[in-house]
Amino acid sequence: MPEKESSVPPDAPTRRGLLGLVGAGVAGLAIGGVGGAGIASVLAKGAAADDAAADSDDGIVTFYGAHQAGITTPAQDRLHFASFRMVEGATRDDLIALFKDWTAAAAKLTRGEELGSGLEPDNSYLPPDDTGEAEGLHAGHLTLTFGLGHALFVGEDGTTDPFGIKHQLPKQFEPLPNFAFDLLEGTQSGGDLCVQACADDPQIAVHAIRNLSRIAIGRAHLVWSQLGFGRTSSTSRSQDTPRNLFGFKDGTMNIMSEETKALSQHVWVGDNAPEWLRGGSYLVARKILMTLESWDRSSLREQERVFGRTKRSGAPLSGGAEFDQPDFSAQQQSGDPAIDVAAHVRLAHPDNNEGTRILRRGYNFVDGSNPLGQMGGGLFFISFQSDPAAFVRVQKSLKPDLLNEYIRHVGSGLWAVPGGVKKGEFLAQALFE
Template sequence: MSGTPSGEPDTGVPEPNRVSRRGLFGLLGSGAVGLAVGGAGGAALATAAGAGNPGGSSSGAVPFRGAHQAGIVTPAQDRLHFASFQLLRGVDRAALIELLSDWTVAAEALTRGAELGAGGAASGPPLAPPSDTGEALGLGAAKLTLTFGFGRSLFETKDGEDRFGLAERLPAEFTELPAFAFDLLDSATTGGDLCIQACADDPQVAVHAIRNLSRIAMGRARIAWSQLGFGRTSSTSQSQDTPRNLFGFKDGTANVMAEDREGLAEHIWVPESHPQEWLRGGSYLVARKIAMTIETWDRASLSEQERIVGRTKGEGGPLSGGAEFDAPNFEAVSTAGGPAIATDAHVRLAHPEQNGGARMLRRGYNYVDGSNPLGQLGAGLFFISFQKDPATFVRVQQSLKADSMNEYLRHVGSGLWAIPRGISPGEYVGQALFTKSA
């Protein structure tokens, strides 16, 4: 049962296996719904939302519930649709819980490849909008994962306002990311109250998920900004080959992998000793939109590109010698007499040895947002990392101030979200945040 900060039960909040009236209106594609509408009423659509997709396949489904949220150590899928949401003015604590409950019902169905609502995309009343947009019909689950995060502004605004009675649940380490060297952040692609990371092996399945979750949020939250990604730039499982970024180099060779349980416990999952019970078993997500000056990079020589990265472009091995997964030797000397791996090479400055052993789980994607009138690609890396403490990312990013790769990069978007622990049966996303601590 959910509760207020004092532990008293909340009122007007739907049970986790029910879609609220506002969520129902969103599913039906209604117009703007007044915030006064709501309450605990609403049809029980858990069964309807989980109805099978007759044109699709149940294969390729990733379990939505578990000790940790899916989409973190899940083997990285090929496609991404990332969305940051802003809660609307007038939304209170009960409406926020109601939204998370509605999202939970829908997310569990979406990750099974099921249609939403009693009528789905094509079987509802002919004079009413379909309850599912339908563009994912026949595509199955496509290994869709939906990962939900809470921004710092959910707990306390920049003006110090505690909108939802959550300030006492704000983790001590959850501070805004500082300004980094060479940041050119656009406020239109920075921050957000909530985030949803949708990853799938089919781009239309990922887009369908965000589209429908946004409809369900109508009257309570809107998408502040979003990003499509293709071509994962990191592996999260030893079963996956290391992919390449748009500079043509293998990326994320030293990533924390799903099979490394000790590494995950040490670096990625918030420990059970954390004072905030709702965050135990969760993590922190950092997202950075990094524009690459592709045309300038393409004019650099192969030897210069390799010097900047610190690895060979073909094999991906460190310039100190060896194959891709061999540890870099930062003491090695080149035939010319200098360090084999330059002192300002990306590999050196980002390596755990140079950052007090700090490690992250990287889960980024390439992106191309068209081109400008000069014919230059609006392309780059949508960097995503998970770590148990935001200070890990801050330390590594500050180390990269001297990175020679900065000549070819522009950080134009940014965000930090706390990722609650996994969703147990009968719970909604982040339910422990709204209940009395154990």
């Protein structure tokens, strides 16, 4: 069904979104005469936002564009990733209203602006529209990247059409299969919607997810999230290659934002997809727990054999420098391969995956420690690809990977990332037209 035109500006929260901002405990005040002036102020300020002026400010990554930000954007150092589920009984109109409200909020948050009436509402008997913990921190290169889960189109049982968008499901969008050695936990997997918040400051990223969660009240709720620090890959040639918690350089051969042709081929969805997804991508998230204590007892020789690279420089064991192509035919004096047949770099390399490439954008994480004193740390792996089959192809190749002895996959998710948002439109608008 086509969506009816709305008289509410795209940058203005919907009535239900306003109730999410105010909170269920005082919703009655907003509906009655006491909160009317506050709501009018929120709408006025939302509609009057000046995007063009803000986009030129330092530290701002514009929310609008042909593609969503947070994919080829130079990877920031901090992450707050969140997964949401629609509440039981939520309707198509609820989903549309949520996307409109999230769009309006994202445009402001990425400019470093306060939401609604900010920290100080006109009516002091109402809670502030903005939680306030990012006050004074500015934009911090915040990017917000939104994704849609498979169940949003066909329900949890895979056969229903809860929001009237089943006919818009791309044929490539199938749930990920079970992979060897998966130990997935339901509490850290899946979701109808996801939001990837990346920023220079962790408080900016947390502030964004916190406020988007408040706005979603009554329509969607947060089901799991993950904090990340220390990017584990570069998305621009201007960035140095970072290291993961195993101490090795990670993502050396990643697709870079400067590789326009590779992005078109491997990352961006083309014209063969529904209009709402064109210029978008598919986001895979995998929470990978590292058995750090076992790794730390391994010799340097063993660690380098596992990765197929030297630990200090990141150069392939076949010789050369970090960014030199590995020579998989090179041999040691003993006649054994210079790069082990089960080394990570060999199994993941495009040459051994029919030319498949993905854009990696992961982060380190530490979730405390267990009673045995073992650190709960690892890699929150994120990748973008034009077809989920690309990730599946590479992941299946890693079945004999030597690295599997030291890692456990405990969380997983796949989301379709709509194309970028134009000013005056809202997230995934073409999905409902």
